[in-house]
Amino acid sequence: EAGVVQSPRYKIIEKKQPVAFWCNPISGHNTLYWYLQNLGQGPELLIRYENEEAVDDSQLPKDRFSAERLKGVDSTLKIQPAELGDSAVYLCASSSPFSGQGETDTQYFGPGTRLTVL
């Protein structure tokens, strides 16, 4: 099992350029999460999908960020245009009702994409 796959692992762009991150969740996981992790901080949820539906996007800055999860499997997170303050690690995680014990799904994280905006 490869776990959650993310690409690219690193991305350096100039401000005002667009950028996209891709995530492939663990097979069978219907819930997918995108988190933002700034340096020295814990991850913060940007958006959560249940299959194709975005069920929580309240923290997603919709003026420049967008996400999609077509067919309820892979997901793409896009920033257009990128700003200096977007430099961070973008984490993807997935879970299913059967991935943990008890009532709560265990979230499995990908390695992240480290974005640097110059």
Place this chain on the structure above:
Amino acid sequence: AQRVTQPEKLLSVFKGAPVELKCNYSYSGSPELFWYVQYSRQRLQLLLRHISRESIKGFTADLNKGETSFHLKKPFAQEEDSAMYYCALLSNTGKLIFGQGTTLQVKP
């Protein structure tokens, strides 16, 4: 407001010493709490959750509702425990709220 606070950015101990990583939370109702760990060059992974009441890699964490705390403890630290530790709270909307993290450094 739902919040997780980890007051220490860095905790440095010697091998064999006891370890306590502090976590305090703010939540109305019965919280569901977790500890996640990130070893160097590895991805974030679940260490333990309070509902399972299990010990993982010698770590335990007890929920103290009176003190709104969920401190992570280990009686004898090992060098391989050196990592970044995050305390997290499951919010009433189903999202994880993470603390800022504590770097544990275990010296030989």
